[in-house]
Amino acid sequence: MALTPTFPTRGAAQRKFGFSPFDVVVGLALFLLVFAFIRVGRGATVTLIPSKLSSLDTSPINLPYYAARSLLRMFAALFLSVIFSLAYAYAAAHNRRLRRILLPALDILQSVPVLGYLSVTITFFLALFPHSVLGLEAASVFAVFTAQAWNMTFSLYQSLITLPSDMDEASRVLRLSRWQRFWSIELPNGAIGLVWNGMMSFGGSWFFLTASEQISTSSQGGYVLPGIGSYVGIASARGETGDVALAIVAMMLVVVLVNVFFWRPLTAYVERFRVEESEATEKQRSLVLGILRRSALPGLITRGVHGALVPVNRMMGRITGTADRSLVEHIERRRLGDIVFFTLTIAVLAFGLYRMLSYVGSGPGGLGIFAQTFGLGFLTFSRVVVLLVIATLVWVPVGVWIGFNPRVTRFAQPVVQVLASFPANFLFPFAIIAFTTLGISLNFGGILLMALGAQWYILFNVIAGASAVPSDLRDAMRNLGISGRTQWRRFIIPAIFPAYVTGAITAAGGAWNASIVAEIVPYHGHTLVASGLGAFITQATASFSFPKIFAGLLTMCVYVVGANTLFWRRLYRLAETRYSLA
Numbered sequence: 340m341a342l343t344p345t346f347p348t349r350g351a352a353q354r355k356f357g358f359s360p361f362d363v364v365v366g367l368a369l370f371l372l373v374f375a376f377i378r379v380g381r382g383a384t385v386t387l388i389p390s391k392l393s394s395l396d397t398s399p400i401n402l403p404y405y406a407a408r409s410l411l412r413m414f415a416a417l418f419l420s421v422i423f424s425l426a427y428a429y430a431a432a433h434n435r436r437l438r439r440i441l442l443p444a445l446d447i448l449q450s451v452p453v454l455g456y457l458s459v460t461i462t463f464f465l466a467l468f469p470h471s472v473l474g475l476e477a478a479s480v481f482a483v484f485t486a487q488a489w490n491m492t493f494s495l496y497q498s499l500i501t502l503p504s505d506m507d508e509a510s511r512v513l514r515l516s517r518w519q520r521f522w523s524i525e526l527p528n529g530a531i532g533l534v535w536n537g538m539m540s541f542g543g544s545w546f547f548l549t550a551s552e553q554i555s556t557s558s559q560g561g562y563v564l565p566g567i568g569s570y571v572g573i574a575s576a577r578g579e580t581g582d583v584a585l586a587i588v589a590m591m592l593v594v595v596l597v598n599v600f601f602w603r604p605l606t607a608y609v610e611r612f613r614v615e616e617s618e619a620t621e622k623q624r625s626l627v628l629g630i631l632r633r634s635a636l637p638g639l640i641t642r643g644v645h646g647a648l649v650p651v652n653r654m655m656g657r658i659t660g661t662a663d664r665s666l667v668e669h670i671e672r673r674r675l676g677d678i679v680f681f682t683l684t685i686a687v688l689a690f691g692l693y694r695m696l697s698y699v700g701s702g703p704g705g706l707g708i709f710a711q712t713f714g715l716g717f718l719t720f721s722r723v724v725v726l727l728v729i730a731t732l733v734w735v736p737v738g739v740w741i742g743f744n745p746r747v748t749r750f751a752q753p754v755v756q757v758l759a760s761f762p763a764n765f766l767f768p769f770a771i772i773a774f775t776t777l778g779i780s781l782n783f784g785g786i787l788l789m790a791l792g793a794q795w796y797i798l799f800n801v802i803a804g805a806s807a808v809p810s811d812l813r814d815a816m817r818n819l820g821i822s823g824r825t826q827w828r829r830f831i832i833p834a835i836f837p838a839y840v841t842g843a844i845t846a847a848g849g850a851w852n853a854s855i856v857a858e859i860v861p862y863h864g865h866t867l868v869a870s871g872l873g874a875f876i877t878q879a880t881a882s883f884s885f886p887k888i889f890a891g892l893l894t895m896c897v898y899v900v901g902a903n904t905l906f907w908r909r910l911y912r913l914a915e916t917r918y919s920l921a
Contacts, residue, residue, distance in 0.1 A: 361634040369636070379407045382565065383476040395563045395573050397582050402570065402589045409548055409566040410593060412476070416483035417541055423484075424491040424533070429521060432499035436680050442496075446903040447896045449489035449848035452855040452876060456485045461554055475554060475562055482551035486544035486852070487537075490796060490845040494536035494803075497841045498529025501914065517659035518652065527612040532838060534609045535803030536845075538602045539796055543849060545590070546792040550856065567593075575767070576861065587766075604628035613807065624749060695889055702886025712872060712894040719858070719871040720898050722786045723850045727843060730794040735839065738798045739831055742805020755798065766791070767860045771867060781858065781869040788857035789850050796846035797839070804838025805831075837914035844907045851899055872898075 431441040461478045468474035502525060510520045526533075548568025554561065563569050567586055574582035607625040631637050700706045741751045767788065774784050781788075816822075816830050854873025859866065868874050872895055879887035 359634065361630055362636055364630060365634040365636045375407065376411070379404070379411050382408065383411075383473055385472050387470050387472050387474070395565065395569055397570060397574050397577075397579065399582065399585050401565075402567065402585065405565050405570050406567045406589055406593050408564070409552070409568060410597070412480050412483055412551075412566070413541060413544060415480045416487055416544065417537065419480070419484050420488040420491055420540065421537070423488045424495050425526075427492050428495035428499060429525075431496050433517075439681075440684060442908070443900055443904070445489060445492060446848075446900045448485070449845070449852070449899070451485070451892055451896065452852045452873070457482050457551065457554060472564075475564055478554060479551045479564055479566075482547065483544045486547045486551075487540035489848060490540045490543070490841075491533060491536050493841050493845055494532045494800070494838075495529050497837050497911070497914070498532050499525055501837050502528055514661055516656035516661055518655040530609040530612040531807045532800070532803045532841070534602075534605050535799050535806070536841070538606070539799035541597075541602075542594070543792065543795065545594075546853065547856075580769075600627055604631065613809070695893060699886045699890045699893070702884065702890075708887065708890045709894065712875060712890050713897075715870060715875050716872040716894045716898050718782075718869075719851065719854050719873055720902075722789060722854070722871065723847055725786055726790050726793060726850050727797075727847060730790060730797050730846060731839075731843065734794060734798040735801050735835075738801025739805050739835060742802040742835075743808070745806075748802070748806065755795075755802070758795070767856075771860055774867060781860065781867040782871075784867075785854070785857045785869040785871070788860070789853045792853040792857070793846045793849035796849055797842040800838045800842025800845070801835055804835040807838070808834045840907065840910045840914050844903060844911075847902065847907070848899060851895055 427441060427445070431438045431445070457478060460481060464478040464481070465474040468477060506524050506528060510524050515523065545568075548566060549572040550568075552564045552566040552569035553572050554564070563573070567590060571583055571586045574580075574586065604625040604627045607628050696706065699708065702708070704711075741747050741755070770784065770788060773779070774781065812830070812834070816826060851873075854871055855877055856873075858869040858871040858874035859877045872891055876888060876891035876895070879891060
């Protein structure tokens with residue numbers, strides 16, 4: 340048999356004898372990224388001098404630096420959110436007892452607004468890093484984290500409990516450890532939803548930059564951290580609409596760059612985890628991902644990290660044991676253990692509730708303040724319901740259309756990302772002018788302002804759910820000639836239902852959170868106030884009335900947890916039992 344000589348390609352020769360142009364580009368980009376991280380991050384570790392952080396220079400020349408500082412906080416919060424989501428969602432999905440605590444706790448956590456977290460935690464972070472700006476930075480990052488983590492956690496939990504049965508069975512046949520099962524089967528199965536929800540969470544958290552970068556304390560006054568959010572807040576308070584417009588342009592540029600260099604490559608990469616028997620005709624593309632794939636440096640880094648983690652993976656595999664039981668199997672109840680566990684849990688919660696009610700009762704108005712907060716909460720609840728109905732009718736069809744058409748996704752994703760990432764409160768000064776001119780009450784206009792920050796959760800989750808539907812199922816529907824109302828009832832709604840439930844429940848939580856800044860909007864001497872729980876909490880925070888703050892937060896938690904328990908949890912169970920692609 341004759342042997343045909345082979346010759347190395349140009350790329351192979353370059354890899355053998357030197358660096359390729361792609362290696363040079365990637366290496367230079369990594370160097371610039373590390374340099375920027377060190378240069379920008381250095382400002383977060385300087386000595387805390389209150390006089391230097393009492394105001395902010397709103398000169399437009401500082402906008403690039405402010406945007407970089409804000410971006411660093413956003414990515415730090417995203418990193419923490421991913422770690423939190425992996426641990427929390429796994430524990431809730433795999434432990435029956437913990438699930439009954441963690442899911443209601445997650446409802447409570449997402450219902451607490453950013454201002455609530457800042458009011459309670461700022462003293463802790465300042466004491467943790469005394470005489471350093473790092474304490475304020477940590478408080479700001481934690482506030483942004485609270486605007487990102489819950490949506491991602493809900494998404495990953497939903498993907499874990501709806502794991503296809505063939506994947507579940509394969510992991511048990513292969514005798515994978517729980518550690519191996521999570522990283523090789525469960526996490527890849529939820530990767531598409533996690534990335535899209537991470538993108539939504541990242542974009543939505545820009546909404547709260549102004550609140551997280553302008554920090555007030557009862558004992559030491561206010562602090563202003565350098566950032567694009569605080570820039571807009573100060574410029575808006577001064578009535579400098581020109582500076583606000585410049586910040587909007589800078590913000591749009593940052594969002595586009597983050598989309599091009601981070602989210603677009605990531606969404607294209609996770610397409611490899613799509614579960615389908617036939618390959619999709621149209622795939623998402625990314626120029627940046629293409630360059631990374633043509634460079635040898637990412638592969639070298641990946642192999643080095645993988646080699647360093649081999650001992651860790653072996654150790655964790657032995658510790659976690661074999662995954663020999665399905666999530667959907669009935670777990671034998673240990674009645675005595677359940678009784679002890681839930682008795683202790685209820686005792687701890689009852690004691691905490693007693694202490695909180697005692698503290699609220701010590702404030703002005705005593706416990707009678709709850710009559711006011713529950714009435715205001717109903718007004719905000721009504722706005723949230725109207726918002727969800729309108730957002731569902733508008734964005735579900737749009738999300739399905741985008742998710743089912745990869746070619747459309749390639750062009751629509753940057754547009755959707757810009758719209759979702761753009762902080763709606765940057766537009767509030769212009770909204771104030773429009774509402775004042777047209778005589779529109781914020782009681783109605785607040786619904787629009789809340790929707791600008793919350794509606795995107797539904798759109799992003801529907802896009803993620805539609806994108807994750809196997810293309811062979813979509814081809815089968817087309818080949819069978821099923822369309823119109825029948826296609827929606829028999830195929831589309833069941834396919835996207837779990838993702839929609841995740842999006843709707845997080846949109847509801849986001850709307851409650853957005854009410855903090857949407858129900859009371861100051862601008863250049865004018866302040867529009869809507870009757871609602873969000874305005875109540877904002878005013879209580881401004882006056883440092885902690886009993887009122889806790890009363891408002893507790894009322895908001897009751898509304899959110901009650902709605903989730905009575906309505907959304909039932910939809911979750913329906914998605915898990917009837918509409919799972921198992």
